[in-house]
Amino acid sequence: MDLNLVRTFVTLYECRSVSAAARRLHVTQPTVSYGLARLRERLADRLFVRARNGIRPTAVAVQLYPALSASLVAIDDALEQGHRFDAARSTRRFVIALSDLGELTLLPDILAAVESSAPGVRITVVALDVERVAEDLARGDIDAAICSRRLGRDDLERRQVLCERYVGVARGEHPRIGDTPDLAAFLREHHVRIDAGSGHGLAEEVLADSDVQRKMRLTVPRFSSLPTLIGRSDLLAIVPAQIAARFVRDGGLRMFELPFHVPRFDVALYTHAAGQASAAQRWFAQTVLSAARAATRDAVGSA
Structure with missing residues (x-):
């Protein structure tokens, strides 16, 4: 399937709006509509139907999204390997696992840091599950995690955010x-x-x-x-x-x-090991680390 069609499908699924998808892709709405028409013909399904606030995916689209989204991320990562990540132009989605404690204390600063240098980048936060987070990272289901449990895996990179009590x-x-x-x-x-x-x-x-x-x-x-x-x-x-x-x-x-x-215990950022991470993932890891450390310094200073 044409890579541009895959990107159109994934963006429509995530935006649930033709106009929002067009803005994210930096194309016109007719271009997105034309791509959707080609997808419908190629896959023999409507894929998206009108809803009150935009569009909603059909059962076939829901089934296709995980595989197509993962494939698109893998392709983008392969293309980015060895190249500079252009954060200012990127529309990539990153996934980070946080506890609600991390959401309360670190996420606002992480979001602000990402928005300031990469306004098109999207972040999905998933609930931290300490029993499976190492596997989620190893499989590539998430790009980063912040937790206090030590994850003893050689294929993950660990960087301290703060020492807590x-x-x-x-x-x-x-x-x-x-x-x-x-x-x-x-x-x-x-x-x-x-x-x-x-x-x-x-x-x-x-x-x-x-x-x-x-x-x-x-x-x-x-x-x-x-x-x-x-x-x-x-x-x-x-x-x-x-x-x-x-x-x-x-x-x-x-x-x-x-x-x-x-x-005392360490709170740490876990990411893919440097040799296995794409340029985009390395940028995200450094941005998250800097923002999280700044947030903890500010909290200590105001306590």
């Missing part, structure tokens, strides 16, 4: 927890924790090694719900210091040092 958080007017609670007072309270799938289970492992358990009232999948939950209850939580400082600033919570030692 865990602290406790409580509502500002908690009746029993002060600025320096001892372990007994800490363990008497009920707690809310983030699901271990987020990769933030180190504090729990330390307590388990000492045969100590917190009284868990609630387990949630995301950090973003904690300010409301803690602010309206007497629950305690263990969170990274950077997000705790944000909760204190924005949500009226109070931060305190944990009454037991938890080792």
Whole structure:
């Protein structure tokens, strides 16, 4: 199939609009419509039908998209190997895996950095799954991931974003927890924790090694719900210091040092190894790394 037709199909699928697809491809709407007509004839299906706010894909289009999109990325990568990536003109889509903590603290700066130098580039954020993220990277399903779990694979490149530590958080007017609670007072309270799938289970492992358990009232999948939950209850939580400082600033919570030692941990950016990454992926990795490090410096400076 003509490569331009593949690109037209993928862009129509992602934009769900002929006019938006034309803008992204830097062509006229009649050109996109002509390409769609050729695709329909070639594939013997309407592919896209009119919808309230544009177009929607048919079942055949939904089935075709993953393979055609992946093929287009592979072709673009092959063409870019050994060549300079023209960020200012690119319309490429990059995929990054982030926890909701990463979305809250790092994504705004990453987006701003990409928009400033590559206004046509698109970013898709997928939920971080620490059990499969290494395989997703190795297969090329994602271009980058930021997480605290160490991914021990030789085909991935690891670059530190920051060194973090865990602290406790409580509502500002908690009746029993002060600025320096001892372990007994800490363990008497009920707690809310983030699901271990987020990769933030180190504090729990330390307590388990000492045969100590917190009284868990609630387990949630995301950090973003904690300010409301803690602010309206007497629950305690263990969170990274950077997000705790944000909760204190924005949500009226109070931060305190944990009454037991938890080792510091690294938050790192994982990407394809340099020798396996395309010019585009190398540009994206460096842009994300610089933006994420800047975001953490700003957060520390304002805490």
